[in-house]
Amino acid sequence: VETRDLRSLLEVVRTGSFTAAASHLGYTQSAISQQIASLEAQVGRPLLHRRPVRPTPAGQRLAEHAARILLRLDVAQQELEHLGRTALQLRVAACPLAGPHLLAAALRDLRAVNPALQVTVTALSSPRAIEALAGGEVDLAMVDGVTAPGNPLELVEAGLMRAAPLAEISLVVALASGHALGGRATLDLETLVDAPWITAPALAGGAVGPDLLSGYRPSSSGSLRYEGTDVMTLLALVAAGHGLALLPMGACGSAPGIHAIAVGSPDLVHRTEILGLSTVSGVALQLLEALRVRSEL
Amino acid sequence: VETRDLRSLLEVVRTGSFTAAASHLGYTQSAISQQIASLEAQVGRPLLHRRPVRPTPAGQRLAEHAARILLRLDVAQQELEHLGRTALQLRVAACPLAGPHLLAAALRDLRAVNPALQVTVTALSSPRAIEALAGGEVDLAMVDGVTAPGNPLELVEAGLMRAAPLAEISLVVALASGHALGGRATLDLETLVDAPWITAPALAGGAVGPDLLSGYRPSSSGSLRYEGTDVMTLLALVAAGHGLALLPMGACGSAPGIHAIAVGSPDLVHRTEILGLSTVSGVALQLLEALRVRSEL
DNA sequence: ACTGTTTACGGAGACCGTAAGTATC
DNA sequence: GATACTTACGGTCTCCGTAAACAGT
Numbered sequence: 001v002e003t004r005d006l007r008s009l010l011e012v013v014r015t016g017s018f019t020a021a022a023s024h025l026g027y028t029q030s031a032i033s034q035q036i037a038s039l040e041a042q043v044g045r046p047l048l049h050r051r052p053v054r055p056t057p058a059g060q061r062l063a064e065h066a067a068r069i070l071l072r073l074d075v076a077q078q079e080l081e082h083l084g085r086t087a088l089q090l091r092v093a094a095c096p097l098a099g100p101h102l103l104a105a106a107l108r109d110l111r112a113v114n115p116a117l118q119v120t121v122t123a124l125s126s127p128r129a130i131e132a133l134a135g136g137e138v139d140l141a142m143v144d145g146v147t148a149p150g151n152p153l154e155l156v157e158a159g160l161m162r163a164a165p166l167a168e169i170s171l172v173v174a175l176a177s178g179h180a181l182g183g184r185a186t187l188d189l190e191t192l193v194d195a196p197w198i199t200a201p202a203l204a205g206g207a208v209g210p211d212l213l214s215g216y217r218p219s220s221s222g223s224l225r226y227e228g229t230d231v232m233t234l235l236a237l238v239a240a241g242h243g244l245a246l247l248p249m250g251a252c253g254s255a256p257g258i259h260a261i262a263v264g265s266p267d268l269v270h271r272t273e274i275l276g277l278s279t280v281s282g283v284a285l286q287l288l289e290a291l292r293v294r295s296e297l
Numbered sequence: 298v299e300t301r302d303l304r305s306l307l308e309v310v311r312t313g314s315f316t317a318a319a320s321h322l323g324y325t326q327s328a329i330s331q332q333i334a335s336l337e338a339q340v341g342r343p344l345l346h347r348r349p350v351r352p353t354p355a356g357q358r359l360a361e362h363a364a365r366i367l368l369r370l371d372v373a374q375q376e377l378e379h380l381g382r383t384a385l386q387l388r389v390a391a392c393p394l395a396g397p398h399l400l401a402a403a404l405r406d407l408r409a410v411n412p413a414l415q416v417t418v419t420a421l422s423s424p425r426a427i428e429a430l431a432g433g434e435v436d437l438a439m440v441d442g443v444t445a446p447g448n449p450l451e452l453v454e455a456g457l458m459r460a461a462p463l464a465e466i467s468l469v470v471a472l473a474s475g476h477a478l479g480g481r482a483t484l485d486l487e488t489l490v491d492a493p494w495i496t497a498p499a500l501a502g503g504a505v506g507p508d509l510l511s512g513y514r515p516s517s518s519g520s521l522r523y524e525g526t527d528v529m530t531l532l533a534l535v536a537a538g539h540g541l542a543l544l545p546m547g548a549c550g551s552a553p554g555i556h557a558i559a560v561g562s563p564d565l566v567h568r569t570e571i572l573g574l575s576t577v578s579g580v581a582l583q584l585l586e587a588l589r590v591r592s593e594l
Numbered sequence: 595a596c597t598g599t600t601t602a603c604g605g606a607g608a609c610c611g612t613a614a615g616t617a618t619c
Numbered sequence: 620g621a622t623a624c625t626t627a628c629g630g631t632c633t634c635c636g637t638a639a640a641c642a643g644t
Contacts, residue, residue, distance in 0.1 A: 001374070018623075030610075030624090030625080032624095033624060033625060034625090035609090037626095044377075053624090061380075061575070065372070065376075069370060069373075072365060076358070076359055076362035080341075080359060083355055159361075159365065278358070301634095316597090316599085325635075325636055327601090327635075328636075331635075334600085347642090348598075
């Protein structure tokens with residue numbers, strides 16, 4: 001089994017089409033067809049249903065492994081490319097909820113020392129930030145998610161990248177002021193499973209463990225999905241009564257029409273981590289250190 | 298970059314020889330040479346020093362990634378092979394410190410229900426148990442290691458295998474009775490960094506995180522290394538005054554000449570987990586459940 | 595001089611593209 | 620009948636083995 005075949009399988013599963021996968025990868029659809037056929041011969045069972053193109057259970061599982069394998073391969077190649085290089089440029093991916101003040105302060109320190117440094121900050125959701133890191137588009141990525149206190153995010157495989165915790169902030173439920181639940185001092189998420197949540201996968205949704213996700217972020221009826229990355233927009237949706245949102249304390253600020261209530265149980269926090277390639281060097285390393293010093297975690 | 302090249306690189310790094318790697322993989326050494334040359338051309342830098350054959354920093358890093366990639370590939374293939382198969386046979390790998398009474402009791406339940414079941418138990422160190430699982434030699438693996446309470450072992454990549462915690466047992470330092478430290482009620486590992494530890498990598502050594510490993514299990518002067526898997530032998534070495542050993546409470550039993558002292562700080566435990574392929578089925582699943590019920594974790 | 599890696603070269607085979615075939619909507 | 624995947628077939632190029640050259644020990 002070679003990586004080329006895995007890449008093709010993954011692309012077919014993602015797009016649901018041999019033709020689309022072929023054009024994305026620069027092959028003809030005939031080549032893709034042959035590669036999939038070869039893979040199926042090697043593992044001795046069908047991997048895809050045709051017409052429509054959907055993965056079989058075996059195909060789904062293999063595609064999941066393939067995604068991890070190819071991600072690691074990309075990371076390995078990025079690491080080798082940047083090995084021992086001293087950067088004059090720093091590209092950071094940050095998700096909107098990932099403690100912007102922390103990043104801003106650390107960057108200020110860094111630019112004071114090294115004024116010539118070219119800095120680029122990009123707003124990306126956590127999953128996309130990891131892909132950007134693996135693709136060499138950024139040097140560092142700030143990622144966030146919800147976990148139990150003290151537990152790392154379940155975002156990347158152990159050892160794939162270097163991760164350092166930056167902050168843990170307790171959670172609040174944001175709801176429209178005047179909401180029936182507005183009087184409570186704390187709220188338990190268990191009682192809100194069937195509430196009309198606004199799911200915002202680009203805002204910390206990607207890092208929630210599958211068990212948490214299924215328990216506390218149901219895609220149940222009546223829920224609204226916000227795919228943007230702007231917190232203000234999300235708050236406006238909440239204020240307008242479209243539903244509840246789970247946010248780190250402080251993200252609501254003094255937004256109008258919003259009331260924030262602390263989460264009582266379960267004991268979860270919004271955690272921010274910074275990720276870099278394991279061979280991170282130069283300026284990226286300095287920023288990592290600066291953030292680590294500030295974070296006190 | 299294809300998996301064939303990665304496999305060759307890894308084997309060359311492991312054996313330190315093109316010739317040996319070739320014979321292990323069923324190639325001629327010429328083929329290996331060409332594959333390595335191709336890889337070096339692709340990444341644009343040398344991966345190996347020749348004569349003697351040792352990895353460059355880049356080669357070392359790539360080999361580490363390759364090991365993970367190939368392990369995952371093996372696991373994926375095993376999963377597909379066993380998908381939907383109901384086993385009449387159960388092969389379990391267990392490390393000596395991984396709660397043998399738990400396994401024994403669970404197996405007794407299982408054989409009571411299914412007397413025809415063919416059971417094989419193999420004693421393997423945790424890293425070898427994982428390889429055996431990936432190679433299809435066993436269906437389940439009990440693994441152990443030292444972590445902070447409540448934290449999973451850092452043995453495998455997230456999502457590679459299904460892991461369930463079985464037990465967490467506090468640690469003791471085993472020393473020869475009559476040892477100068479024998480009077481203490483508890484011991485702090487920080488004060489014992491330079492003590493003559495007996496390192497036993499096959500007995501829970503593999504699962505200790507690198508940071509713990511470097512802090513509390515130094516390969517400093519005077520230390521002794523036991524590569525076997527038999528606890529009694531290790532205890533005999535301790536009793537004979539060859540050094541200290543870090544063990545889960547209870548492993549010493551009433552061994553003669555041994556005195557066990559609880560570890561005061563840091564707050565670490567000996568943790569046992571059970572691993573299976575993510576698609577584990579049939580009898581293996583039953584045993585998993587039986588163990589999970591008993592473990593109360 | 596011997597052991598072990600690199601280079602040269604040739605053949606077998608993998609792999610992809612073109613194009614025709616086939617099944618499903 | 621159109622769209623989308625499969626199969627057939629041929630050319631190219633990769634890849635490995637044999638064998639000779641080469642470099643350390």
